[in-house]
Amino acid sequence: MxxxxxxxxxxxxxxxxxxxxxxxxxxxxxxxxxxxxxxxxxxxxxxxxxxxxxxxxxxxxxxxxxxxxxxxxxxxxxxxxxxxxxxxxxxxxxxxxxxxxxxxxxxxxxxxxxxxxxxxxxxxxxxSTPETLNRQASYKERLPGEVARLRKESRHYRRIHLFTQWLVFTSSASITAVTAWYDPPQPGKGVLIALGFIVTVATGVTGYFKPRERAFNLQQTADSIEQHSTALDLGISPYTHDEATNLGNFAATVEGLRADQRMREQQLDQPFQGQQEVI
CATH class of the missing domain: 1.10.287 (Helix Hairpins)
Structure with missing residues (x-):
């Protein structure tokens, strides 16, 4: 080197x-x-x-x-x-x-x-660690990438949620249609079994992984970070002090938002009873 x-x-x-x-x-x-x-x-x-x-x-x-x-x-x-x-x-x-x-x-x-x-x-x-003020300024410049990552993950979970919901809707409607079309159910019995399996799996995936809640939390965190970043750039409340104080408060606020996001992710990974105990 x-x-x-x-x-x-x-x-x-x-x-x-x-x-x-x-x-x-x-x-x-x-x-x-x-x-x-x-x-x-x-x-x-x-x-x-x-x-x-x-x-x-x-x-x-x-x-x-x-x-x-x-x-x-x-x-x-x-x-x-x-x-x-x-x-x-x-x-x-x-x-x-x-x-x-x-x-x-x-x-x-x-x-x-x-x-x-x-x-x-x-x-x-x-x-060669730079001064605290320089590190805080660099931290602010890295945040747009973090916001973009949060929004990307939010869109990902939102798509999963929409896909599973449409899968449940169409499969449930298809079960009714197939049942009405085939009377007795043969040869539609296999189709009904497959549709019922799809509904059960899609419902279980949605309930266990909670993609809608994950997408909402990620989007909320990204919006909050972006709001504080804009307030810092414009010098509006709560960032109306000198540069060093504003950067310190900004870094502390953003880290608090990220910690809250990680806490919400951990709560979503817990069973329902475990979530109540954590809360």
Whole structure:
């Protein structure tokens, strides 16, 4: 890692470099897990396909020859798996033409490098910690991303809630329609069973995960943070003091809102009796 001269701008550049190193290692760990899973997974699937080919040929056609279509199907599956295995083995062990960045490197070694990189980043940040006022100003500048994340999660849970509700509505109406159409219920009995199952599952998911309540809480928190951020920018109540006092009050208020949001999420994860005890 390159060394920089002392100074705010150089310190910022160094912290950015550490952050990039950490993000790069996280992505490399993900890629390496996929590579390892593919390398060993295709080999296992190849052995399983060949074993199944032999088993099926000798178990189902003991006294006769298996049809050509069966042999062709197993041959194509085995050929594809063998080709994929050969390509991955070449990428892992070939010295000159490997396209894998971390070949012959274990995920454990990469995770150790990640821990060391994060430790270096923490130590560097600790050695060059800016003043409280600067940290509070930086905290305010990061909040738009937090607000966007809260709104995104709120829309996600709102879509889940709407989907499950429409599923319950349409399935319930379909049960009535199918019952009226088929009298006696055959051959609509299977349709009625499926629709009843869908209604039960959708109702259970809505009641257990509470997507509507989660969406409301997330949206409420995002709106409150945005309201305080706007009040701080405009210098209106309750942020009518000097800059240092306003930033301190703003940071404390936002952290309180985020703590309340986490508390509401924990309450939603508890059973109904547990929620009453928490409250």
């Amino acid at each position: 390159a060394k920089f001269m002392a100074g705010p701008s150089n310190t910022t550049e160094m912290l950015i470099q550490y952050r990039r190193e950490v993000d790069d290692l996280k992505q490399r760990i993900k890629n390496r897990r996929i590579q390892t899973a593919g390398l060993y997974g295709t080999s296992i699937l190849l052995v399983t396909a060949v074993s199944s080919w032999v088993f099926v040929s000798n178990f189902f056609w003991i006294n006769s020859k298996a049809p050509g279509e069966v042999h062709f199907s197993f041959f194509m599956i085995s050929a594809v798996l063998a080709g994929a295995t050969a390509l991955q083995v070449a990428a892992e062990f070939h010295e000159e033409h490997s396209i894998w960045k971390d070949r012959k490197t274990s995920v454990r070694a990469l995770r150790l490098d990640l821990e060391l990189a994060e430790e270096r980043r923490v130590l560097e940040a600790r050695n």
